[in-house]
Amino acid sequence: MPKPRTTYVCSNCGANSSKWIGRCPSCNEWNTYAEEVTVKKKEKFLTQSSSARSEPELISQISTEKENRIDTGISELNRILGGGLVPGSVVLIGGEPGIGKSTIALQVGLSMRGFKTFYISGEESSRQIKLRADRLGVKSDNCYILCETMLETILATLHNSSPDILIIDSIQTIQTETIESSPGSVTQVRESTASLLKYAKKSGTPVFLIGHINKEGGLAGPKVLEHIVDVVLQFEGDHNNMYRILRASKNRFGATSEMGIFEMQGNGLREVLNPSEILITNHDEKLSGTAISATVDGARPLLIEVQALVSSAVYGTPQRSATGFDLRRLNMLLAVLEKQAGFRLGAKDVFLNIAGGIRVSDPAIDMGVIAAILSSSTDRAIPREICFAGEVGLTGEIRPVARIEQRISEAEKLGFTKIVISSHHKKSLTHLNPHIEITFAGKVQYLFRSFFKK
Numbered sequence: 001m002p003k004p005r006t007t008y009v010c011s012n013c014g015a016n017s018s019k020w021i022g023r024c025p026s027c028n029e030w031n032t033y034a035e036e037v038t039v040k041k042k043e044k045f046l047t048q049s050s051s052a053r054s055e056p057e058l059i060s061q062i063s064t065e066k067e068n069r070i071d072t073g074i075s076e077l078n079r080i081l082g083g084g085l086v087p088g089s090v091v092l093i094g095g096e097p098g099i100g101k102s103t104i105a106l107q108v109g110l111s112m113r114g115f116k117t118f119y120i121s122g123e124e125s126s127r128q129i130k131l132r133a134d135r136l137g138v139k140s141d142n143c144y145i146l147c148e149t150m151l152e153t154i155l156a157t158l159h160n161s162s163p164d165i166l167i168i169d170s171i172q173t174i175q176t177e178t179i180e181s182s183p184g185s186v187t188q189v190r191e192s193t194a195s196l197l198k199y200a201k202k203s204g205t206p207v208f209l210i211g212h213i214n215k216e217g218g219l220a221g222p223k224v225l226e227h228i229v230d231v232v233l234q235f236e237g238d239h240n241n242m243y244r245i246l247r248a249s250k251n252r253f254g255a256t257s258e259m260g261i262f263e264m265q266g267n268g269l270r271e272v273l274n275p276s277e278i279l280i281t282n283h284d285e286k287l288s289g290t291a292i293s294a295t296v297d298g299a300r301p302l303l304i305e306v307q308a309l310v311s312s313a314v315y316g317t318p319q320r321s322a323t324g325f326d327l328r329r330l331n332m333l334l335a336v337l338e339k340q341a342g343f344r345l346g347a348k349d350v351f352l353n354i355a356g357g358i359r360v361s362d363p364a365i366d367m368g369v370i371a372a373i374l375s376s377s378t379d380r381a382i383p384r385e386i387c388f389a390g391e392v393g394l395t396g397e398i399r400p401v402a403r404i405e406q407r408i409s410e411a412e413k414l415g416f417t418k419i420v421i422s423s424h425h426k427k428s429l430t431h432l433n434p435h436i437e438i439t440f441a442g443k444v445q446y447l448f449r450s451f452f453k454k
């Protein structure tokens with residue numbers, strides 16, 4: 001029996017040390033070291049594998065033709081994965097508790113027709129999973145449930161019944177006998193993932209791993225977890241809101257710019273195929289303080305409603321608050337308005353909200369934010385058929401943004417009659433013949449002059 005070894009492992013990056021350290025020298029995080037007692041049993045096949053030889057292949061002779069993709073039964077998920085599931089790939093799905101990771105995993109398990117799917121849960125009982133499946137209302141004869149946390153037992157079961165798709169909910173509950181530390185610890189997570197990866201590559205079975213996230217929003221467990229898997233998908237969204245965004249933050253088989261929007265309903269997650277139509281509320285009457293921005297998230301154009309409320313400050317220090325938008329950027333835009341357009345907002349409360357509970361980081365939303373603020377401040381509504389796409393610089397100039405043609409065509413598709421963009425795009429858009437009126441703006445003053453001046 002090998003002697004137990006006590007090591008201290010950083011729960012953030014996975015670095016280890018023989019003694020406890022307050023601050024991790026590798027990732028500079030404080031108080032992340034935790035004690036782990038490991039008894040690593042000698043692997044039997046070590047001598048065998050060292051004697052086995054593998055032949056190198058000429059790169060020009062490696063065939064790439066037959067990379068067939070497997071349909072997951074959820075078209076948004078297929079798109080995020082880069083066109084479907086790749087055999088033998090390991091997909092890690094991360095997200096906050098209660099966001100819908102288990103729901104989407106079970107939906108995949110139930111909706112993949114013609115595939116034998118294995119849903120291994122270490123968190124819920126089979127009865128709970130059955131209740132959830134009833135709630136989802138999808139019937140399947142190919143979905144098997146196993147409630148097990150021991151990696152060796154799982155691998156033995158897999159060996160006997162070789163499923164086509166494997167789902168593990170969650171990787172933090174799985175533990176291996178070879179290491180004597182508590183489940184969820186860095187070493188356990190790392191070893192279990194490595195073994196499952198080995199299984200996936202050897203058998204060609206795609207594996208979905210569900211992962212918890214830590215309080216900073218990163219995937220719990222060491223960074224190495226993200227390094228070893230093929231695809232990392234992050235579930236984002238607001239609990240109070242029904243929309244959820246699934247985003248690829250790493251994808252060895254496709255673009256990471258892909259994202260999909262889902263709506264949590266009473267019977268599971270439903271794909272939102274026309275997000276722009278949902279994110280824009282249709283008011284009949286004109287309301288001041290709202291502006292529509294033509295943004296792009298990843299590769300996807302999204303028309304989003306920006307809502308602003310500017311009111312006289314009740315307390316000495318005016319409040320500024322932003323939901324779905326960076327507060328520092330809001331402060332910067334307010335400063336630009338003050339300095340460049342002579343707008344005195346210093347004594348006003350400014351509240352900003354992005355409709356639908358979505359977080360936007362695309363700088364093209366700047367012009368929409370400014371327009372919404374000006375609209376609320378002057379109490380003049382912007383006609384509903386107008387949308388904006390442009391970044392605002394510190395000097396007050398409207399800067400060009402990427403994928404402008406995509407934004408224009410999305411606005412056109414949704415029935416907008418006018419889009420305001422940066423005048424820097426004038427030259428590059430000469431070949432375009434859109435049915436939408438394009439207005440070029442050079443400075444923020446232009447917005448004020450054309451829409452809000454009495």
Ligand code: TYD
Binds near residue numbers: 097098100101104268
């Ligand atoms: P769940 O998938 O259990 O979250 P996670 O595995 O990420 O922790 O999602 C649970 C939440 O989703 C819970 O608050 C209930 C809600 N929900 C619905 O609104 N509709 C449904 O059909 C299901 C299955 C769950």
Ligand code: MG
Binds near residue numbers: 101102103123169
């Ligand atoms: Mg869960």
